[in-house]
Amino acid sequence: MARYFLLRLADAIPTIWLVLTLVFTAMRILPGDPAIAALGDMALPEQLAAFRHKMGLDVPLWQQYINFLIGVLSLDFGQSYMNDEPVLNLIAANLPYTIELTVAAMIIGVGAGVPFGVLAATHRDRLPDSGMRVFSLLGYAIPDFYLGALLLIGFALNLGWFPINGGGDGFMDRMYHIVLPALTLALVKAAFIGRLTRTALLETLGKDYVRTARAKGAREPRVIYRHGLRNALLPLSTGMGLSLLATLSGSVAVELVFNRPGLGRLLIQAINERDYGIIQGGVVVFALLVLLINLVMDLLYIVIDPRIRVKS
DSSP states (O other): OHHHHHHHHHHHHHHHHHHHHHHHHHHHHSSSOHHHHHHOTTOOHHHHHHHHHHTTOSSOHHHHHHHHHHHHHTTOOOBOTTTOOBHHHHHHHHHHHHHHHHHHHHHHHHHHHHHHHHHHHHTTTSHHHHHHHHHHHHHHHSOHHHHHHHHIIIIIIISOOSOSSOOOSSHHHHHHHHHHHHHHHHHHHHHHHHHHHHHHHHHHHTSHHHHHHHHTTOOHHHIIIIIIIGGGHHHHHHHHHHHHHHHHHHHHHHHHHTTOOSHHHHHHHHHHHTOHHHHHHHHHHHHHHHHHHHHHHHHHHHHHOTHHHHHO
């Protein structure tokens, strides 16, 4: 297990370096001057020069690149151009909101999608199966931001059951604020996971060992959950990993729709203001989260099917 973990971690290092390089390059080739964006069009040349020197923008690009890599390795993304706060502090203040939204959406999505998928698979070509197909089609067709706007208008503006914006203060208040954003992401993910569960379970239930279990007189719930769903976990876990990545990226649009604090909303604001530090730090954190999720999924595969470790 340790060897497999180290191999996967080593494979991620070139990916991390490539992401860092692409982020740095993209920020430098975009039109516009961050000094003018921060100080305004009326700033004097002396003020612009002092700002560029303070932020390290007056040195050659190769030196900026080296300084950027050193800063990332030391978890120092520099200062925000707009409010002169450490970028790491801004990311640390907003990242928990994005993580809790992603986790809450996945819990709801998996908690609803898996039972729906099992129900559809065990009632193939009947009403529950048809309902699952319609639900999946709607889930695939409705964008996150559009569904979020509908829920916001219906349950927050018209009915007043939930807050319109913000992230909340205490634990209970934050859970209250997260309901609609989490449902926005979860309904789409539940459709995907439910469809995947149905497909994987139907394939597993057609195997010889399942027919043998039934022939021996095993009860149907034991056949479905112990022999069927348990052996469908590998493709199901792959789908959950992809769904988790999609939920993490989809949180950006949902945070904007609900005017909710989070890393995605912080990144959009930084892009509008050409704040290099926040953009670079935010994208790097997102990339690290994606690599971490992929690494955890690789380790989960070993737990589900130890034969993968042998092949590796």
